[in-house]
Amino acid sequence: MTNNSNNYFSSDFKLGILGGGQLGKMLLYETRKFDIHTKVLEASKEAPCRIACDEFVLGSLMDFDAVYNFGKQVDVLTIEIENINLDALEKLEEEGIKVYPPTKALRTIQNKATQKLFYTDNNVPTADFSRFAYASEIEDAIENGGLELPFVWKAAQFGYDGQGVKVVRSIDDLKELPVGECIAEKMIPFKHELAVIVVRSVSGEVVTYPVVEMEFHPEANQVEYVICPARIDKIVAQKATEIALKVSEEIGHVGILAVEMFQTQEDEILVNEVAPRPHNSGHYSIEASYTNQFEQHIRAILDLPLGKTDSKVAGIMVNLVGADGYTGEVVYENIAEIMAMDGVTPHIYGKKQTRPFRKMGHVTIVDEDIDEARRVAQKVKETIKVISK
Amino acid sequence: MTNNSNNYFSSDFKLGILGGGQLGKMLLYETRKFDIHTKVLEASKEAPCRIACDEFVLGSLMDFDAVYNFGKQVDVLTIEIENINLDALEKLEEEGIKVYPPTKALRTIQNKATQKLFYTDNNVPTADFSRFAYASEIEDAIENGGLELPFVWKAAQFGYDGQGVKVVRSIDDLKELPVGECIAEKMIPFKHELAVIVVRSVSGEVVTYPVVEMEFHPEANQVEYVICPARIDKIVAQKATEIALKVSEEIGHVGILAVEMFQTQEDEILVNEVAPRPHNSGHYSIEASYTNQFEQHIRAILDLPLGKTDSKVAGIMVNLVGADGYTGEVVYENIAEIMAMDGVTPHIYGKKQTRPFRKMGHVTIVDEDIDEARRVAQKVKETIKVISK
Known part of the structure; x- marks a missing residue:
């Protein structure tokens, strides 16, 4: 536990966020809840984080000077996207800025070839x-x-x-x-695609969220539902959690690490890839968990005690993507109809233009009974449509 | 259900909020979730709503011109505090701006003498x-x-x-x-102080939240805990809900109406007072309910379908007030310690200066077991202290 946690809740402390997209926007709900002063660096002035942060700075995340100069003005620096100029981060770290996740972890993850080699070097099962x-x-x-x-x-x-x-x-x-x-x-002909979110705080406290399952559309081969908890054997869930913890420890991240895995036909677990930040597979946690992934990330990087990761209720997430054949100013057809269903919460990302398969938002469905949540999720998917005017 | 709900989720629509305080800040989390364009009128530029709204306008809520001119620039107008220039609101209503709650309801409520007379005129039991x-x-x-x-x-x-x-x-x-x-x-020597939140949408859909109980400190005679659900007899809870519904119907509000009541020693229910907006007695809903009161208020005033009001888990709220004897720059002593307890979420309002008994935030404690939540709530109260540097 941190000795100076009070510092975060004062006006002197500044948290920098690299990236001003939707994940950053959801992080900002939590920083506002704790009244933490935030500063965001982002290349697009139309980005979702433009409002809700205390200070918004326009600049490219891949530009050394933009990242370096931004970082010098904050106490702790975190990310909402991996595509960052890592040389600037490294220099900031050397100069005493706290960067979480650490640059070393980001170097392992940012390049997917490097990431894969890392798994084989560390005996982490992967395809x-x-x-x-x-x-x-x-x-x-x-x-x-x-x-x-x-x-x-x-x-x-x-x-x-x-x-x-x-x-x-x-x-x-x-x-x-x-x-x-x-x-x-x-290609892995997997039984399930699974994910485990591991959270590690600055001082090394580690917690894991329940294993979630990505359910695929039987024909389209696209993820349709992220389901928590995964409807899998306990032994498999335990294996997945252990492997996620091993990856987390080897990578040495701080904050959220989302570990995506395949469960093979033989119930082997293979690590697919990881993300060192709040992740789509954890969005369900806003409505379903005792502590959502965004609050948890903030707790971890500020070295506050980590929150309870259990679920209050079963949670299912459906991504809202632009319907095929529609490009232009977005319309959320039948959004009122899905809001009339029990336990349904839409999250609208605020992108003004839709195009086929663009991520425009997500919908969470919660219920005490996972089967009922799954039925409602299907109704949600069949009802709402992201089209253009 | 509204026929043009899509309008709210587009950049043309503007929601005006009168008042930029902490309740407004919590409303803004929800408008951001739905990507609704917001405009806030508030007299203090240091107000919590300064950030997170799309447009912030400085001006007094009691000033006719400030309120009127602000109102002309939005499509729907709501409040986060009752102390508003009602003549301006009335004129806006006459000119076609949607004002929720309606001015008529606010006229009944704003003056407490008028409010009391309203109860007796309408056979609502009151002291x-x-x-x-x-x-x-x-x-x-x-x-x-x-x-x-x-x-x-x-x-x-x-x-x-x-x-x-x-x-x-x-x-x-x-x-x-x-x-x-x-x-x-x-003076009513009551057994319990209770509250029921009633929500009414523009088109008349009505839902109620479970009855909550305010537990008082045995000596100090101050509310210490807001507990959901109230630990009272079912018949009494039903009676309280019925009376709250009657008040809601007679007043003709739109949005949240928090009805505070006394349960007398003889199990009579007497209405104490009401608030036509999100209310302290509903803060527990952020963590405990399927639909929190702020999202629910937005749904109601935009005539979207109302959400499920059941609780996922038991919830207890503790107000964070400035400790006696401390005035100056605020420090949240032992905040990390309470965050280490299961199911505990602090909400820091962001006021930089504390003074004795000033409302500086609140803490929610949730658990499947209400008795366990109550035990943790007591530990929270005994641990955190709002003091000055």
């Missing part, structure tokens, strides 16, 4: 993969027999929102890939 | 009282035998935060009273 400096090398590898179709292509850097990941089934598919550094990962 | 145009008339009434000591003096207008209410036990106590319009109310 087999090959690393390529250029996408053009992939075709050679296939011809040499060094790589088999199908596989999952992942850009090594700067993927977001489903971009940067593609299933490659034929040589033809290769033509559409960007040219840069990438990995080719063995 | 006996006398009304005085000037406090100086009280002494005559006592001498004439028209009023007996002790009684509860209440200022007819503009009381806040426990000011404007005093127990008068002797002729000497009269000297300390302000001169203006007031009421003298019979």
